[in-house]
Amino acid sequence: MLDIERQITRLKIGAAEDWEVACDLVNQGKVRHGLFFTHLTLEKILKAVISKKIQQLAPRIHNLIRLAELTSLELDQKVIDLLSEINVFNIEGRYPESFIPHPSIKEAKDYIVRAEEVYQWLINQL
Numbered sequence: 590m591l592d593i594e595r596q597i598t599r600l601k602i603g604a605a606e607d608w609e610v611a612c613d614l615v616n617q618g619k620v621r622h623g624l625f626f627t628h629l630t631l632e633k634i635l636k637a638v639i640s641k642k643i644q645q646l647a648p649r650i651h652n653l654i655r656l657a658e659l660t661s662l663e664l665d666q667k668v669i670d671l672l673s674e675i676n677v678f679n680i681e682g683r684y685p686e687s688f689i690p691h692p693s694i695k696e697a698k699d700y701i702v703r704a705e706e707v708y709q710w711l712i713n714q715l
Contacts, residue, residue, distance in 0.1 A: 593644050597637045601715065604633035608708060612701060620697040624678035627704050628653065631675060634711045635660060641715055651679050662714060671703050 607630040614623030628651075635656040636647035642660060650656065653672040657664055664672075677689055692700065 591646070593640055593646075596646060597640050597715065600633045600637035600640065601712070604630045604637065604708070607633065608705075611704075615694070615697045615701050618694055620691055620694060621678070624675070624692070624697060624700060627700060628675050628679040630708060631672065631704060631711075632656065632679075634708055638662070638711055638714050652676060653679075660714070668707055668710075671700075671707060675700065675704060 607626045611623050611626035611630055614620075614626060617623075631653055632651055635653065638660045639647035639656065647656065647659065653676050654669065657669070657672055680689070
């Protein structure tokens with residue numbers, strides 16, 4: 590039998606580890622990789638919220654907007670916009686030939702600040 594609380598804990602720990610890596614990479618100037626880990630952080634914490642809500646594993650999808658919808662949380666447009674923007678870095682991280690313009694260090698750090706607000710808010714939903 591699946592221990593859903595254990596899975597939620599694993600997702601939370603994984604998200605925390607990925608968040609640390611995301612921040613470190615962006616601070617080292619490795620923007621593309623750092624923002625990929627930012628996406629991964631938000632994906633895992635959203636999946637933890639979903640799993641808690643439905644008491645099952647979250648679906649194996651990577652689209653942050655779709656995952657956010659599955660949480661049934663009320664999200665303001667600012668959060669939805671950020672999730673939409675961060676979605677691009679999942680694709681860029683996996684398929685760098687997609688020719689998405691790389692954000693500057695300043696833009697990447699802004700993403701980190703904005704993502705941290707959402708990440709912390711989602712943690713508080715658990």
